[in-house]
Structures are given as structure tokens and as C-alpha cells.
Amino acid sequence: MNDLGQASANAFELLLSGNNDIWEIISLSFGVSFSAILIATPVALIIAFFLAFFQFPLRRTLISLFNTFMSVPAVIIGLTLYLLLSRSGPLGDLRLLFTSKAMVIGQIMLSFPLLVAMAHATFQAADRRAWETAITLGATPWRAFPTLMYEVRFGLIAAIVAGFGRVIAEIGCSMMVGGNILHSTRNIPTAIALETSKGEFAQGIALGMVLLVLSLSLNAGVSVFQGKGELRT
Amino acid sequence: MSHLITYKNITISLSGKSILNIDQLDVAAHQCTLLTGRNGSGKTTLLKIISGLLKPNTANIHYQGLDMSWKQAKPYIQKDIIYLHQQPYLFDASVSDNIAYGLHRLGESKAVARQKVMHALQWADLSHLAHRSAKELSGGEKQRVALTRARILSPQLLLLDEPTASMDTDAKQQTGLLLQRLKSEGVSIIISSHETHTVKHIADHHLHIKDGQLETIEPSTDSDKVSVLKPSKKQSVT
Ligand SMILES: Nc1ncnc2c1ncn2[C@@H]1O[C@H](COP(=O)(O)OP(=O)(O)OP(=O)(O)O)[C@@H](O)[C@H]1O
Numbered sequence: 145m146n147d148l149g150q151a152s153a154n155a156f157e158l159l160l161s162g163n164n165d166i167w168e169i170i171s172l173s174f175g176v177s178f179s180a181i182l183i184a185t186p187v188a189l190i191i192a193f194f195l196a197f198f199q200f201p202l203r204r205t206l207i208s209l210f211n212t213f214m215s216v217p218a219v220i221i222g223l224t225l226y227l228l229l230s231r232s233g234p235l236g237d238l239r240l241l242f243t244s245k246a247m248v249i250g251q252i253m254l255s256f257p258l259l260v261a262m263a264h265a266t267f268q269a270a271d272r273r274a275w276e277t278a279i280t281l282g283a284t285p286w287r288a289f290p291t292l293m294y295e296v297r298f299g300l301i302a303a304i305v306a307g308f309g310r311v312i313a314e315i316g317c318s319m320m321v322g323g324n325i326l327h328s329t330r331n332i333p334t335a336i337a338l339e340t341s342k343g344e345f346a347q348g349i350a351l352g353m354v355l356l357v358l359s360l361s362l363n364a365g366v367s368v369f370q371g372k373g374e375l376r377t
Numbered sequence: 378m379s380h381l382i383t384y385k386n387i388t389i390s391l392s393g394k395s396i397l398n399i400d401q402l403d404v405a406a407h408q409c410t411l412l413t414g415r416n417g418s419g420k421t422t423l424l425k426i427i428s429g430l431l432k433p434n435t436a437n438i439h440y441q442g443l444d445m446s447w448k449q450a451k452p453y454i455q456k457d458i459i460y461l462h463q464q465p466y467l468f469d470a471s472v473s474d475n476i477a478y479g480l481h482r483l484g485e486s487k488a489v490a491r492q493k494v495m496h497a498l499q500w501a502d503l504s505h506l507a508h509r510s511a512k513e514l515s516g517g518e519k520q521r522v523a524l525t526r527a528r529i530l531s532p533q534l535l536l537l538d539e540p541t542a543s544m545d546t547d548a549k550q551q552t553g554l555l556l557q558r559l560k561s562e563g564v565s566i567i568i569s570s571h572e573t574h575t576v577k578h579i580a581d582h583h584l585h586i587k588d589g590q591l592e593t594i595e596p597s598t599d600s601d602k603v604s605v606l607k608p609s610k611k612q613s614v615t
């Protein structure tokens with residue numbers, strides 16, 4: 145049977161011909177995930193910094209909480225958010241269910257613990273002298289913080305890339321709160337699931353290739369940045 | 378002898394263990410004080426409290442005619458006192474950018490800052506390193522860059538934590554020279570050191586931490602005490 149070969153050839157054709165639907169799906173995927181990471185990152189970095197540099201009650205508890213939340217399955221987050229956003233749910237009045245905004249919220253919830261945990265590990269390993277030096281040279285904490293972030297930038301970039309890698313490929317949450325609506329909430333993972341179930345292999349494979357290349361390069365990116373971070377002392 | 382700043386009733390415990398319990402510490406103005414004490418006696422801890430980096434359990438400060446708690450004094454002492462780590466930390470940037478770091482706070486224009494950095498580099502004979510990446514420097518070079526980076530901010534008091542530990546004779550000599558220059562410019566200095574020989578010739582006073590308390594060691598008996606403290610290899614720099 146030549147189905148698979150034919151489908152792959154069609155997939156390439158779809159991608160190269162600039163098929164509108166497929167590129168719309170790809171750009172929606174990126175739009176949603178970029179927004180989620182963009183919103184989650186600043187808050188996550190500040191929390192991670194406080195967890196690493198200051199002593200306060202419940203600090204240890206918070207750290208293990210973030211580490212635990214990191215492994216909550218996407219579909220559970222999707223379910224929780226669905227219940228919150230559904231008509232009869234506490235946030236039903238916001239009318240966010242089955243919108244791309246709901247997907248952004250879901251991906252924020254999904255990436256946040258990962259971002260905090262990885263950034264926390266980075267700050268924890270950071271040289272305390274960097275912070276003290278900035279402060280003793282007269283920097284305010286608001287200026288010392290960017291200085292410190294710059295000193296450990298490779299670890300932080302690795303955290304952000306890993307966070308992006310987690311959300312761009314997840315399907316459970318997007319499916320539940322997005323609903324896979326064409327032109328509105330259909331992203332790469334949900335489209336792959338749908339097209340394949342319909343027997344439309346070409347589109348599924350085309351999107352699959354995009355996602356695969358992306359995930360592989362993101363993963364490579366994480367290791368490159370983590371490696372760079374370790375080289376510096 | 379006039380005092381730049383006075384610390385009273387400094388106490389600190391770390392992990393439940395009392396580390397320091399100092400009645401009074403007078404820092405002599407425009408002079409150099411040598412601070413000695415065994416490993417773990419609390420030298421680093423004391424210097425960090427003095428510079429406002431580490432919060433003590435208690436401490437009262439008399440500075441610029443005012444009596445303050447450590448917390449009230451913190452903004453002033455952080456502005457006027459600079460602490461240098463035993464192994465100074467240089468930011469991941471060029472030597473020039475490192476030296477310029479504190480100038481941003483002063484709101485200097487780019488041109489003025491560049492001038493100042495250039496002069497500072499000349500002052501420390503470091504001009505040839507200006508564009509090198511700071512992370513690649515040797516320990517001695519790092520130390521001198523850190524001193525220059527501190528000096529450019531015109532601090533009142535400079536705290537050096539074992540500046541000459543793990544340095545060869547040449548590097549010690551160069552660091553010693555810069556310290557001498559700083560002192561002659563009127564900067565007050567406290568140096569913690571095991572290697573009392575290296576810094577003895579620029580030190581005017583000698584304080585010793587023992588059992589969490591400060592002892593003043595008089596110059597007359599200095600040599601005896603010092604030789605008791607420091608039996609290892611002799612290296613004099615003069
Ligand atoms: N964060 C901390 N938590 C608990 N104990 C600490 C902490 N920092 C320092 N100590 C303890 O405080 C004491 C004084 O330490 P400090 O580093 O000030 O000594 P030091 O005189 O600088 O020693 P060295 O000559 O080795 O540099 C030591 O017993 C050390 O174990």
C-alpha cells in the first residue's frame with residue numbers, strides 16, 4: 145500500500161502551497177502558546193527568585209508544591225478550567241469557554257509550575273556573590289534583579305524554552321477548553337487528532353512534522369542553554 | 378583619632394549558634410584596620426554586617442552625627458561602604474563594563490562615565506585589560522578590577538575580605554600598591570586577613586575576633602600576637 149507515502153507527499157505539498165487552513169492552525173498554535181509564556185514568565189521568574197533568595201514561612205512547602213504541580217496532566221488542568229469556565233461554573237459569566245483566551249489561560253496554568261521550578265533551580269544555583277556585589281555597588285533590588293537574571297540567563301532561557309515546549313505540544317487542555325473549532329480554537333495538536341480520526345492523514349502528517357521539528361529543536365535548545373549555563377562560573 | 382562610623386552592640390546568631398557579640402566597633406577615619414581571627418571566627422560575617430549586606434540580630438550605628446538602628450542605617454551604609462568578597466565576583470561583561478556598573482546609579486551621562494572608567498583603568502594600570510571579558514581574568518587581575526570598580530564610586534569605607542588569599546607574591550604586591558593608593562586618597566579600609574605580613578605595613582590598627590568578641594591589639598605587642606597568629610611561611614612586601 146502506498147497510502148502513507150502518498151499522504152506524506154501531500155503533506156509537503158500542503159505546507160509548501162501555503163494552504164490557508166494549515167497555516168492558520170499553525171499561527172494560532174504559536175499565538176496562544178507565545179501569549180501564555182509571555183504572561184507566565186515574568187511572574188514565575190519573580191516568584192522563583194524569592195523562593196531562592198529569601199527565607200520566609202511556607203517557603204519549602206511552596207517549592208514542593210510547584211514541583212508537584214509540574215506533573216499534573218494537561219487534561220486535569222483542562223478539566224478544572226472547563227468546570228470553572230462552563231456556563232454554570234463560578235467563572236461562567238466571563239464567557240471564555242471555547243475561546244482562544246481560555247486556551248491561553250490553560251497553557252499559563254500548565255507552564256507556570258514548570259517555569260517556577262526550573263527558574264528556581266537556576267536562581268538557587270546562582271552565585272550569591274552576584275547579588276551581593278550588585279547591592280554593595282549601590283544597585284537597588286530593582287536593578288540588582290536584572291543584573292542577576294543576566295548572569296544566569298542561560299538557565300532562565302532554558303526554563304522558558306522548556307515551558308514553551310510543554311504548552312505548544314499539549315493536547316488535553318486545548319481540546320477541553322478550546323473545543324477544536326476551525327478558524328477559532330484549532331491548534332496543531334487538536335487538528336492532528338481530528339484530521340487523523342477523520343482519515344485525513346495528509347494534514348495530520350503535515351502538522352505532525354511541524355510539531356516534531358519544533359519539539360526537537362526546542363529540546364535541543366534547552367540542552368544547549370543548560371550546557372552554556374554550566375560552563376560559566 | 379576620629380571615627381568614621383561606630384557600631385554598637387552587634388550580635389548575630391546563625392542557625393541558632395551565637396557567632397558575634399561585639400560591644401563596640403569604631404572604624405577609624407582615613408585609616409586602615411586589620412581584622413584577624415581564626416577560620417570561622419566571624420570575620421566575613423562581621424564585614425557583611427558592617428556593609429549592610431547581612432542583617433544582624435541587633436546593632437546600633439552612629440554615623441554622620443546620627444544614632445540609628447542597623448535597619449535605619451542600611452541605605453546610608455550601603456551607599457558609602459563597599460564590601461569585596463574574598464574572591465571578587467565580576468559580572469559576565471567586559472572589564473570596562475564591570476567598572477562602570479555602579480556609575481549607572483549615579484545617573485552619569487555615557488560620556489562622563491566613559492571618561493571616569495578610562496581614568497580608573499589608568500589609575501589601576503589596567504588599561505590593557507579594558508575590553509577583555511572579566512570572566513577570563515586571573516584571580517589577581519579580578520581583585521584589582523574589583524578594587525577599581527569600588528573606587529570609582531568614591532566609597533567612605535572599603536571592606537576587603539582576605540584580599541590576598543591564594544595570590545602569588547606579584548599579585549599581592551600589585552593589590553597592596555592599590556590599597557596604599559586608596560588609603561592615601563583618604564578611603565578608610567578594613568582588611569580581614571590571615572596573611573598579616575602582606576598588609577601589616579599599611580595597617581594602622583589591628584582588631585582580633587576571639588570567641589565572638591573584638592580585641593584591640595596594640596601596635597607595641599602587635600608583632601608578638603601576629604607571629605602567634607600566623608606561623609606559616611613568611612612573605613614580606615615592602
Ligand atoms: N548562613 C550560615 N548559616 C549558619 N552558620 C553560618 C552561616 N554563615 C556562616 N556561618 C558560621 O558562622 C561562623 C563564622 O563564619 P565566617 O564566614 O564569618 O567566618 P570567617 O572568620 O570569615 O572564616 P574564614 O576565615 O574561614 O573566612 C562559622 O562558624 C560559620 O560556620
Ligand SMILES: [Mg+2]
Pocket residue numbers: 420421422538
Ligand atoms: Mg571569611
